[in-house]
Amino acid sequence: MISRKTLLIIFVGWLIDFSVQKHHHHHVHKDDDDTDNFLSQKLEKCKSPKETGYDKSVCYTYHNQTADYRHALKTCAQAGGWIMQLKDQSHLEYIRKIVERYWKQDANTLSIWTSPRPLPLKDNKCLLHGNSSAYSPAKVSCQDEQHAFFCEYQRATKCNAKKGWTHFDNYCYKIVTTGTPGQFFHNMEDARAACMKADSRANLASVHSYEENEFLRVLMINRVIALQVANPECHNYWIGYQRLNFVDNVQPNQFTFTDGSDVSFVPTGAKNGLYPWFATRPDDAPYEIKEGLHESCTEILGPSKADNCDKLEWCGRWNDVVCNEIHDAVGAICKKPAKKSSKEHHNHHDDYSSNEYI
Numbered sequence: 001m002i003s004r005k006t007l008l009i010i011f012v013g014w015l016i017d018f019s020v021q022k023h024h025h026h027h028v029h030k031d032d033d034d035t036d037n038f039l040s041q042k043l044e045k046c047k048s049p050k051e052t053g054y055d056k057s058v059c060y061t062y063h064n065q066t067a068d069y070r071h072a073l074k075t076c077a078q079a080g081g082w083i084m085q086l087k088d089q090s091h092l093e094y095i096r097k098i099v100e101r102y103w104k105q106d107a108n109t110l111s112i113w114t115s116p117r118p119l120p121l122k123d124n125k126c127l128l129h130g131n132s133s134a135y136s137p138a139k140v141s142c143q144d145e146q147h148a149f150f151c152e153y154q155r156a157t158k159c160n161a162k163k164g165w166t167h168f169d170n171y172c173y174k175i176v177t178t179g180t181p182g183q184f185f186h187n188m189e190d191a192r193a194a195c196m197k198a199d200s201r202a203n204l205a206s207v208h209s210y211e212e213n214e215f216l217r218v219l220m221i222n223r224v225i226a227l228q229v230a231n232p233e234c235h236n237y238w239i240g241y242q243r244l245n246f247v248d249n250v251q252p253n254q255f256t257f258t259d260g261s262d263v264s265f266v267p268t269g270a271k272n273g274l275y276p277w278f279a280t281r282p283d284d285a286p287y288e289i290k291e292g293l294h295e296s297c298t299e300i301l302g303p304s305k306a307d308n309c310d311k312l313e314w315c316g317r318w319n320d321v322v323c324n325e326i327h328d329a330v331g332a333i334c335k336k337p338a339k340k341s342s343k344e345h346h347n348h349h350d351d352y353s354s355n356e357y358i
Contacts, residue, residue: 059153060084062103066146069126072113076151077214080168083115084150089135095150096133108133113149158339163198165336168215172338173205174198175223175237177331184330188297188323191238192258195334204240205335206257208265213300216333217316220302235302238332242323243296259335295320299329 063075069083076082086092096107114127114137126142129135159165159172166173176194178185185191188204195202207213216239224235240258255263303315321327 061151061153062099062148063151064103064105064148066148068144068146069113069142072147072149073115073211074214076149077211078218079151079153080166080215081151081153082169082209082211083113084152086112086114086129086135086137092129092133092135111147113147165199166219167338169212170338172336173216173219174202174334175219175331176334184326184328185238185332186326188238188242188258191329191332192240194332198334199336202334202336203259204238204257205333206240206259206261208261213316216300219333220300221315224303236299236319236327236329237302238329239298239300239318240335241298241318243294243320293322293325295322297321297323299327300333302330 061079061081063072067075072083084095086095095112096110099105099110100107109131111128111130114129125139127137128140128145128147129137159167164174174195176191176198178194185194192204195204205216207216220235220237241263242256242258244254244256257263297320299319299321301314301317301319321329
């Protein structure tokens with residue numbers, strides 16, 4: 001029999017499943033040196049069996065330990081989600097109601113980050129909903145303010161974890177290698193072919209938000225942890241971001257993803273601390289140009305204590321590279337659409353160890 005602490009179905013304009021247990025505050029580290037101390041935490045799965053809902057079937061975790069926007073985003077991404085986006089007045093009223101009912105917090109004191117997608121806003125501004133009963137998100141500094149936040153997760157999907165696939169935002173991801181330690185893919189096309197060999201629907205990963213990039217960062221770190229590598233070499237990986245050409249003077253820097261998805265997410269600014277390009281990249285290194293080559297493809301830097309990867313904070317940054325040369329990329333990050341699982345839609349009795357899911 002399902003206890004009332006295990007599942008509540010709440011009707012407030014839409015259905016959202018509420019899996020409840022004893023509340024534990026989720027600590028959010030404030031210093032960059034500390035942000036990676038909790039990266040080895042188990043990635044929680046969101047089980048939400050109902051497809052009916054306000055906009056889609058989702059569940060949330062509430063984190064009332066305040067944090068700046070960057071650390072809030074990281075916390076959500078590391079668990080396979082993103083900062084909740086308040087959609088309208090009715091959505092706000094629902095959130096205020098459950099905060100009072102289940103966390104015994106005065107809704108008039110509720111001040112939470114809300115997520116515009118894609119990120120970031122211009123001028124290092126992020127959206128905050130202050131302690132108002134009216135839907136009125138405001139632009140504030142992403143780094144100078146500390147607030148509570150909700151993480152949002154999509155319903156469970158089938159990614160075949162036994163074969164190494166991990167779910168995030170309706171897609172499955174997997175790191176593939178040549179299978180021979182110390183052997184790199186010869187070029188980007190070899191890496192792409194390895195993804196398609198892993199699954200015919202897979203391609204090199206495209207990246208469409210900072211949340212997704214942070215998820216890939218955690219995926220790489222968890223792989224090193226799983227392999228128990230004390231001092232890894234440069235564990236970098238091919239992704240699918242590339243320039244089309246450097247010849248056409250009309251569109252000299254036109255970009256694309258190898259999976260054909262849109263490139264509306266073009267990270268170009270570093271002010272908000274979410275900048276994924278490494279150092280001054282993309283730079284199309286001059287020494288490559290002298291050889292008649294261009295750095296048209298991209299690798300994502302993994303955790304390492306070698307060469308230029310001696311800082312974990314650089315993990316997740318991008319580096320432009322020549323497409324047809326061997327680099328220090330030990331593998332590729334593959335991505336494919338996730339399949340919905342009817343069985344998982346009805347399996348919502350998981351033991352969530354650190355947060356309340358609603």
